[in-house]
Amino acid sequence: MKLFLFHLTLALKNLKHNKSYGFAVISTLALTLGALICALTLAFVMLYKPLPYPDQQQLTYVEHQLINNEQKIDGRAFTYPNLMHLYKQHDIFSQVAMQYLDADILTSEPSKPFVEISFVTPEWFDIFAAPMQLGRQFEQSEKVDSYNPVAILSHQMWQDMFGAREDIIGYSISFGGKSFEVIGVLAPDFNELNLAAPGVKSAMFIPWDFNSVSDSERVRWGNDDGSLTFVGKLPKNISHTQASQRLSQLINDNWRLNVAEHNFFDNWSINIVTTPLSELLIQDNEQLLFLLVLGTLGLAIIAIANIANLYLARTVQQQHTLAINAAVGAPTSGIIAMVVAEAVILLTSALMLSLLVAELGFSLMRTYLDSYLPRAAELSLNLFSVGAALAILFFLIGLFIALNLRITNYRQLITNLRSSGKGTKVQVSKKMRNVLITSQISIAIFLVFANSILLTDAYKVMKKPLGYQTDNIHSLVMALPSANQGMSEDTMQNLIRELSAHPSVDGVSQSQRPSAFFMLAFTEQQSGRKYSERAKDIDENYFSLIGQPLISGENIQNKHRNEELRGIVVNDLLAHKMAPDGDVIGLRINNSTFVSGVVKSINVPGQKAPEPRFYFLSRASRNALLIKTKPNQTLSRDAILTIVSDISPQLNIFSYQPIQHYKDARLFASKTTTITTLTLIVITLLLCSIGLYGILKYNSEMRRFEIGTRIAIGAKASDIIKMVCGENIKPLILGVIINLVIISAGFYIYSVLLNEYINQHLIWTFLISLIIVSAIVLIASYLPVKKYINQPAILSLRVG
Secondary structure, eight states, X not given: OHHHHHHHHHHHHXXXXXXXXXXXXXXXXXXXXXXXXXXXXXXXXXXXXXXXXXXXXXXXXXXXXXXOTTSOEEEOSOBHHHHHHHHHHOOSOSEEEEEEEEEEEOTTSTTOOEEEEEEEOTHHHHHTTOOEEEEOOOOGGGSXXXXXXXXXXXXXXXXHHHTTOTTOTTOEEEETTEEEEEEEEEOTTOOOOOSSSTTOOOSEEEEGGGOSOOTTGGGOSXXXXXXXXXXXXXXXTSOHHHHHHHHHHHHXXXXXXXXXXXXXXXXXXXXXXXXXXXXXXXXXXXXXXXHXXXXXXXXXXXXXXXXXXXXXXXXXXXXXXXXXXXXXXXOHHHHHHXXXXXXXXXXXXXXXXXXXXXXXXXXXXXXXXXXXXXXXGGOSOOHHHHHHHHHHHHHHHHHHHHHHHHXXXXXXXXXXXXXXXTTOOOOOOHHHHHHHHXXXXXXXXXXXXXXXXXXXXXXXXXXXXXXXXXXXXXXEEEEOSBXXXXXXXXXXXXXHHHHHHSTTEEEEESSOOTTXXXXXXXXXXXXXXXXXXXXXXXXXXXXXXXXXXXXXXXXXXXXXXXXXXXXXXEEHHHHHHHOTTSOOTTOEEETTEEEEEXXXXXXXXXOSSOOOEEEEEOOTTOOEEEEEEOTTOOOOHHHHHHXXXXXXXXXXXXXXXXXXXXXXXXXXXXXXXXXXXXXXXXXXXXXXXXXXXXXXXHHHHHTHHHHHHHHHTTOOHHHHHHHHHHHHHHXXXXXXXXXXXXXXXXXXXXXXXXXXXXXXXXXXXXXXXXXXXXXXXXXXXXXXXXXXXXXXXXXXXXXX
């Protein structure tokens, strides 16, 4: 042990004299292995780490599927009456809970903050083991139909809004025209899992009875709502297949009875699917995890290959020192320890720094990917991260020992010293050099190809024309005076007139933002065909305000609000769907609705293709507005509040954001993919270039005498370049073959997962990737021999 410590001390001194070598090794490994540890930890948390809740294997998410008459899934959200029927009549789960996610303005606070609210049943806190900082959880006094107006605050809200005051219990808060007494504060370590909106953290919890679903929606059997969530604990003796079948029959039989009088739902049905909660959280992230681990692993392999080449070159440089030690009696183990000591110092330092890099990665994920990764909040350095780092450390130490043993011969070292090293210099074998070259080329081509596919796909989504304008347009949503009372028509129309008269405003439309749609069903009278399509309520100013062109027919008109017959506008996709060979204008939907016009389709940000949609006339009391300001003009939130306060003291702003804000939010995933894949491509090419140049430079140095001899007997510079590049074409071809086999196998095995990427551009993407890597190979082949070509041959033929 003392001897090895002596070798470590000596190695540290040697590294101080070769700082560039140490910096290259530590920085390269720290960055690439840090990224790999970050990806592996993410995969572990998502795939294998148990959920932080009791009986986590029994926790089950219940999905409600509305099956249409074509036996296709029309919607995946609960209708309110079906949810309540399941909650009250189920006989399978040992415990169940419901959640409804919404938001509102706290009118009891001077700042009138906008907060996220979860309406839950008491069981929610038991199922997710919510610890309390102060007060109590919901109990039987807050069960369904008890209507007990109480509230539980999140720890964050308690701190930020109420300054962590200890006397918060009993405090009254108000929203939606009702007051609620605070009975508890959640502990800071509560890990909230919001299934309706991943990443959203509830500011407070209110008993289920007070959820904001209107009285009319609570009895509508055909209207689903994505904010409704149902979870339960499934006993171990009941399989998910059995549970799904029994619950489907329970809900479908009751639903059929209640929609029997509605002809629209003939041949429709309800299907219930139960899924383990742990599986649900990874369903939409498996591809991301696979690609992330694969990409970082590829970068790590390239980096390790580069470091291995540096290590081999370093070992060759130390052969004379090693030979002296061997000559004076140092054993083989001692010789190995001398070389490995440097590797241990460098690798240990690199691994320690890689953990810091990984923690930085976790911090970025927690901050920016919380809405896309359901368990991002759990990401941090843990035992798995440390274990993975140690496993990588021992693997690399073992690899470097193996490489050392392969190129260092104890007997040859002594012979080298006796012969002054003439003609017997230790070299890295040609086979090993070719393995390093081929591996780097293969991985580089694959990573550039795979990331280029994702980059192209994400970039197309980002740059796809929307078909409407976003500049100078804001979306304004007004807060309703009470939870279930619509805003008066006169009040809203007064607000619209006042806003339109503002000198900064160019136009106002009583409509939602362009990307917001909801599902709505209708029947075309003449054919009796049923449709369930995405819809939006708008007014007559909507299309002109956002610049969405009307193709044919007439626009919606506000004056029809008081008439029995109203027109709707369909987009060109729905027009073709409804009348493939004819004109859709004039088709009757029901006794009071007909198709009056056709508008050009838009592309909703983040979606790859437009969908059939239709637009109908909004109510005069609709609380959603679009405001377009004049060029270089602004309309602040405070300016709107001034106008609102003059109209009605009950009104308040629910949200006010530029349309560009919603566009950016919907394109966040595509932007993240674009930046990540582009970064991986650049790093891959950079590491590949450095690695290939290092290997080929070493190769050229070993062949310096040969190159000098060829030049001396008349070989031209072009002949030398052809020779060197020609030799490196073989590893390139082998790398291409390896990639073709891997890619073909991947598309065959994972055809369902990768089918969306199979198109005519795939071959071009591969060829471009091949051309880029080939160019790197050729440049890396040329640069090391350049100096031997340009200098006199006699300099290359000198010994030493």
